[in-house]
Amino acid sequence: MKLELRGITKKFESFAANRDVSLTVEPGQIHCLLGENGAGKSTLMNVLYGLYRPTSGEILVNGQPVEFTGPSDALDQGIGMVHQHFMLVPVFTVAENVALGSESRKGASLDLETTRRKIREISDQYGFAVDPDAVVEDLPVGVQQRVEIIKALVRDAELLILDEPTAVLTPKETDELLAIMRQLKADGTSIVFISHKLREVREVSDVITVIRRGEVVGSVSPEASTSELAAMMVGREVSLSVDKEPAHVVQETLVVRDLTVVGDNGVTLLDDLSLSVAQGEILAIAGVQGNGQVEFVEALLGLRKSSGSIQLEGRELVGRSVRQVLDAGVGFVPEDRSHDGLVGAFSVAENLVLDLYKDSRFRSGPSLKRRAIASNADHRIQEFDIRTGSPQSAASTLSGGNQQKIVIARELSRPLKLFVASQPTRGVDVGSIEFIHQRIVAERDNGVPVIIVSTELDEVYALADRIAVFFHGRLMGIVGPDTPREVLGQMMAGATEAEAHGTDTDATSVPSTPWEEQA
Amino acid sequence: MSTATRTPAPQPPISDLPDAHQEPVDPKALPASARRAPLGFGVLALVSLIVFAFNAASQTVTFRISHDGDLFRVPDIVLPGMITGWLITAALVGLTVFAFLRVRSGRLTPTWAVVVFGFLFVAGFLVWVVGSARTPSVSLTGLLAGGVALSVPLVFGSLGGLMCERSGVVNIAIEGQLLFGAFSAAVAGSLSGNAWVGLLAAMIGAALVSLVLAVFSITYRVNQVIVGVVLNVLVSGLTGFLFATLLESDSGRFNSPPRLPSYSIPFLSDLPLVGRILFDQSIVGYFMWLAIPIVWFAVYRTRWGLRTRAIGEHPKAADTLGINVNRMRFLNVLLGGLIAGIGGSFYTLVSVTSFTRDMTSGAGYIALAALIFGRWNPIGAFLAALLFGFTSNLQSVLSFLGTEMPSQFLAMLPYIITILAVAGLVGASRGPAASGQPYVKE
Numbered sequence: 001m002k003l004e005l006r007g008i009t010k011k012f013e014s015f016a017a018n019r020d021v022s023l024t025v026e027p028g029q030i031h032c033l034l035g036e037n038g039a040g041k042s043t044l045m046n047v048l049y050g051l052y053r054p055t056s057g058e059i060l061v062n063g064q065p066v067e068f069t070g071p072s073d074a075l076d077q078g079i080g081m082v083h084q085h086f087m088l089v090p091v092f093t094v095a096e097n098v099a100l101g102s103e104s105r106k107g108a109s110l111d112l113e114t115t116r117r118k119i120r121e122i123s124d125q126y127g128f129a130v131d132p133d134a135v136v137e138d139l140p141v142g143v144q145q146r147v148e149i150i151k152a153l154v155r156d157a158e159l160l161i162l163d164e165p166t167a168v169l170t171p172k173e174t175d176e177l178l179a180i181m182r183q184l185k186a187d188g189t190s191i192v193f194i195s196h197k198l199r200e201v202r203e204v205s206d207v208i209t210v211i212r213r214g215e216v217v218g219s220v221s222p223e224a225s226t227s228e229l230a231a232m233m234v235g236r237e238v239s240l241s242v243d244k245e246p247a248h249v250v251q252e253t254l255v256v257r258d259l260t261v262v263g264d265n266g267v268t269l270l271d272d273l274s275l276s277v278a279q280g281e282i283l284a285i286a287g288v289q290g291n292g293q294v295e296f297v298e299a300l301l302g303l304r305k306s307s308g309s310i311q312l313e314g315r316e317l318v319g320r321s322v323r324q325v326l327d328a329g330v331g332f333v334p335e336d337r338s339h340d341g342l343v344g345a346f347s348v349a350e351n352l353v354l355d356l357y358k359d360s361r362f363r364s365g366p367s368l369k370r371r372a373i374a375s376n377a378d379h380r381i382q383e384f385d386i387r388t389g390s391p392q393s394a395a396s397t398l399s400g401g402n403q404q405k406i407v408i409a410r411e412l413s414r415p416l417k418l419f420v421a422s423q424p425t426r427g428v429d430v431g432s433i434e435f436i437h438q439r440i441v442a443e444r445d446n447g448v449p450v451i452i453v454s455t456e457l458d459e460v461y462a463l464a465d466r467i468a469v470f471f472h473g474r475l476m477g478i479v480g481p482d483t484p485r486e487v488l489g490q491m492m493a494g495a496t497e498a499e500a501h502g503t504d505t506d507a508t509s510v511p512s513t514p515w516e517e518q519a
Numbered sequence: 520m521s522t523a524t525r526t527p528a529p530q531p532p533i534s535d536l537p538d539a540h541q542e543p544v545d546p547k548a549l550p551a552s553a554r555r556a557p558l559g560f561g562v563l564a565l566v567s568l569i570v571f572a573f574n575a576a577s578q579t580v581t582f583r584i585s586h587d588g589d590l591f592r593v594p595d596i597v598l599p600g601m602i603t604g605w606l607i608t609a610a611l612v613g614l615t616v617f618a619f620l621r622v623r624s625g626r627l628t629p630t631w632a633v634v635v636f637g638f639l640f641v642a643g644f645l646v647w648v649v650g651s652a653r654t655p656s657v658s659l660t661g662l663l664a665g666g667v668a669l670s671v672p673l674v675f676g677s678l679g680g681l682m683c684e685r686s687g688v689v690n691i692a693i694e695g696q697l698l699f700g701a702f703s704a705a706v707a708g709s710l711s712g713n714a715w716v717g718l719l720a721a722m723i724g725a726a727l728v729s730l731v732l733a734v735f736s737i738t739y740r741v742n743q744v745i746v747g748v749v750l751n752v753l754v755s756g757l758t759g760f761l762f763a764t765l766l767e768s769d770s771g772r773f774n775s776p777p778r779l780p781s782y783s784i785p786f787l788s789d790l791p792l793v794g795r796i797l798f799d800q801s802i803v804g805y806f807m808w809l810a811i812p813i814v815w816f817a818v819y820r821t822r823w824g825l826r827t828r829a830i831g832e833h834p835k836a837a838d839t840l841g842i843n844v845n846r847m848r849f850l851n852v853l854l855g856g857l858i859a860g861i862g863g864s865f866y867t868l869v870s871v872t873s874f875t876r877d878m879t880s881g882a883g884y885i886a887l888a889a890l891i892f893g894r895w896n897p898i899g900a901f902l903a904a905l906l907f908g909f910t911s912n913l914q915s916v917l918s919f920l921g922t923e924m925p926s927q928f929l930a931m932l933p934y935i936i937t938i939l940a941v942a943g944l945v946g947a948s949r950g951p952a953a954s955g956q957p958y959v960k961e
Binding site (some may be wrong): 049070072075087091092096097101102454 | 817824825826828829837
């Protein structure tokens with residue numbers, strides 16, 4: 001299918017989410033829409049899918065102008081969409097989800113057998129391994145995504161829109177998805193691929209259209225360099241690596257000894273973990289998701305029962321309540337900001353003092369000092385460049401990057417003895433990543449011990465002074481920031497540092513238990 | 520773990536997934552609700568031990584089954600109170616141990632165990648309570664038939680509520696629908712002199728209540744629970760006012776509807792036990808036996824049902840596939856009103872033939888509880904409604920027999936069962952995910 005967008009403008013009241021966007025997707029082409037969060041990619045695709053009506057402009061399918069009043073019109077024209085947040089009914093089976101909206105019937109009753117057959121056909125063709133009778137909520141995210149693709153293919157989609165499809169996937173699932181995309185392309189399906197992850201985009205796209213602030217900045221070929229693409233996205237040169245001085249390590253103030261966490265069901269989630277962090281250094285915790293990082297951070301904060309010892313400047317934190325841990329000077333940026341870091345319905349100003357309400361700066365007796373909270377908000381919004389309409393806007397109305405800035409601004413607005421940030425830049429646009437990284441380094445340079453948990457190796461390398469690798473709740477070793485990617489990758493898959501360096505390395509030259517060396 | 524509403528699906532063959540990303544699966548990692556089943560069993564078994572066994576009456580208990588007109592006689596069930604109490608308690612304890620062992624080995628309590636446990640507990644209760652009466656003899660047929668009759672309006676109320684909740688609209692207004700249905704049936708039946716007109720008016724009257732609910736909760740997105748509660752109060756006030764000003768002053772004209780016909784099917788109605796329960800009914804009773812399978816089939820086996828369940832679980836997903844969520848919700852809420860209205864007509868066209876103020880006396884709330892207890896499944900809701908109907912009937916029967924148990928306590932029974940049921944002691948209920956949330960198209 002050949003698809004053209006001509007001069008699409010979409011306005012929400014006065015705000016133009018898309019301004020005069022034109023692009024052409026040739027048949028059998030993977031066309032990437034690259035842009036920061038909030039650049040207007042998703043809005044454009046919702047226009048294309050009939051969820052929004054464009055304010056002006058037209059859509060042409062195979063040269064014919066079309067008008068979509070709803071998703072069913074787009075489906076009829078052969079346009080299918082895989083949404084960023086899956087549009088699957090969790091309690092339905094795969095077959096029920098695929099059938100929904102275009103059910104075949106036998107008399108009065110539903111004919112799911114036809115749907116099952118179609119699912120098996122497509123599943124076999126692309127090697128999806130999807131069981132039509134599995135209940136969707138029991139399936140891993142990657143498989144759920146394939147169900148979404150099947151939904152589109154069953155409806156004979158000739159053009160597939162993939163909205164940030166890799167945001168929820170593990171690296172391996174991402175590779176599998178890219179392979180599927182190539183196979184779909186080979187079968188003649190056109191694909192619009194929306195992403196802000198430069199590496200994937202360059203790997204799979206035929207054409208890249210960059211969008212910034214709702215407008216097309218230009219189209220480039222995938223041979224363009226990463227920094228060139230990033231520059232187009234944000235409108236200025238970005239340094240993907242952080243400028244930082246070497247760490248000035250003062251004194252180890254966080255000492256974790258034999259920390260063990262056992263889950264509700266008796267499984268050991270964190271196994272005898274020992275490490276320490278010094279003032280003025282960043283320890284990055286690397287590992288594939290689900291290898292104990294979350295449990296480590298939660299134990300540190302007192303959210304989870306643990307045994308062993310965590311000493312911060314000589315004070316024991318194990319067994320303390322969360323409030324006591326926070327009062328001991330621990331600043332914490334949770335992994336899931338919209339769920340744990342913010343109250344979405346509260347204003348930006350309120351979220352900025354969410355755990356500081358007891359502070360005498362913002363409280364007198366039982367009442368809050370509204371004026372102090374307001375001036376604090378003005379101050380932080382400026383300092384952290386939080387883009388919001390007003391300090392009184394609900395936090396949920398801000399973009400992901402700006403929400404994250406609120407959390408970080410709040411946590412850094414009191415003197416800290418330890419700063420812990422979990423996935424500090426997940427789902428955050430490139431411009432904000434740079435800013436957040438600089439603030440984290442600045443905190444380190446203030447002499448605060450910093451722990452960063454990240455599954456993105458780029459981020460680990462950009463920030464870390466030392467890298468701790470977790471695997472199945474155990475510490476595989478602590479290595480320096482110049483350790484090659486391959487070595488780190490093997491450690492993340494369960495090799496000790498010595499094993500990761502391979503047999504040709506003399507065992508004596510590599511410390512087999514690096515944390516003992518550090519201690 | 521709503522095993523009653525969902526058929527367990529086989530695990531998919533996911534062969535190409537990396538082991539490193541998968542959390543270690545522990546067989547003991549059952550949902551908390553699954554571990555509650557043996558706990559509930561244990562509590563009830565303890566009750567059985569203390570009440571049914573230790574406090575059992577020494578007299579023998581007789582359950583009469585056959586009646587004079589029956590085709591053939593079935594011997595009465597005669598049970599020694601004390602021994603039966605102990606035997607049932609032993610069986611309940613056994614089932615509890617079984618359930619504990621199952622959960623410890625990481626498996627769910629099977630549905631049959633829950634059913635058998637429930638049956639034995641009810642049997643134990645009956646033996647105990649009848650045994651403690653002055654006349655320890657009761658007609659089982661009468662007890663069951665009366666219970667079924669009392670549950671008819673509850674079943675229709677539940678099915679009406681199911682239409683709404685499955686499509687994502689909380690319906691607290693079942694009470695108002697039943698009451699307004701009963702009122703409309705009385706007035707229209709009296710004015711026209713035709714019970715069928717009354718039945719039709721009951722359906723339309725309840726659908727009017729639905730219309731208000733739909734307009735406010737779907738079109739204007741007012742909180743659905745609040746609209747429902749307000750509607751109940753409104754209907755109670757309105758019918759109460761009209762009853763006082765109109766119906767009472769000229770009851771011959773406005774409040775003496777004819778009765779809907781009853782049919783007893785020849786031969787079948789003379790079968791012992793089942794004859795009176797199934798084949799000697801008012802027309803509304805027969806409608807109930809039809810409505811349950813029809814609604815079940817519609818919800819689980821038709822395109823309409825698939826779409827209805829989809830908009831109640833994930834309306835946006837349905838919207839992206841071209842389903843008009845709010846229109847469908849609107850129509851389903853109206854449909855629910857029509858069904859609840861049939862239940863309302865039972866009060867003034869079957870049970871008695873006049874309307875009195877607030878005559879539904881909370882049945883709508885019990886119907887709502889039955890819906891939740893029955894896990895939003897038509898058959899489950901029917902069984903729950905049956906249990907509630909049976910308990911109310913038991914209360915009146917026992918007061919005839921002269922039991923030592925205070926009647927106030929018996930009157931509380933349906934509500935205690937409701938609380939236990941809704942609190943999820945018998946396994947957690949999981950309702951439609953989007954129920955209560957208005958759907959806003961961006």
